[in-house]
Amino acid sequence: MDGHVLPMEDQEDQASADDLLLWVLVWSELAAFGILLAGFLVVGFLQADAFASARSHLNPLLAGINTLVLLTSGWQAALAARPAASMTTRRRALALAALFGLGFVAIKLFEYSTEIGAAGLPQFGAFFxxxxxxxxxxxLHVAFGSAILLLVAWRPSPGNIVLITTLWHVIDLVWIVMFPLVYLV
Structure with missing residues (x-):
């Protein structure tokens, strides 16, 4: 037997273990962000005036544009994960997903540069x-995920494509929940 080819039963066991690890990672990410957002909401309730005042220093339009950029990236990731997609299409879609992710990073860093001045003011409490x-x-998740998307685009395998695109959609989901809670509530 060739040392590189696993028997069918072992391949199924490996795929099952990979799926379990993927979902453990997904749920741990959702739990971590859920705890952070719950804390934000609780402190926001306790310091309602300070949070309302601090929000006036945010740029919801820029954050909305960033939402569209990240969702476009997620759409490209979804195209890469389609089983019928050719390897060329998958590579291109993964690279575009990464580029849109890096665009998100650039816009967010610009946004930070306009907000950092208000961050140290005591009247805003814990908001900033x-x-x-x-x-x-x-x-950090978007930046790291973008790098992994590029790595997988360079050396794609079906398992890695499923892994990174699933995690990328979790990153999208977190932002979709975060955006209204942080910028609009």
Whole structure:
């Protein structure tokens, strides 16, 4: 037997283990962001005036544009994950998903540059501490995920494509929940 080819039963066991690890990672990410957002909401309730005042220093239009950029990236990731897609289409879609992800990072960093001045003002309470913690944690996920998308585009395999596109959609989902809670509530 060739050392590189697993018997069918072993391949099924490996795929099952891979699926389990993927979903453990997905749920742990959702739990981590859920806890952060719940804390943001609780502190926002306790410091309602400070949070309302601090929100006036955010740019919801820029965040809305960034939402469209990230959703476009997710759409490209979905195209890459289609079983019928050719390898060329998958590579191109993964690379575009990464480029839109990096576009999100650039826009967010520009947004941060306009908000950092208000961050240290005491009248805003804990708003900006939590804002930068939550959005910065998400930003790190987008930046790292973009790098992984490019890596998988360079050396694609079906399992890696499913893994990164699933995680990419989790990153999208987190932002879709985060955007209205942080910018609009």
């Amino acid at each position: 501490e939590l804002y930068f913690l939550i959005t910065g944690f998400h930003l």
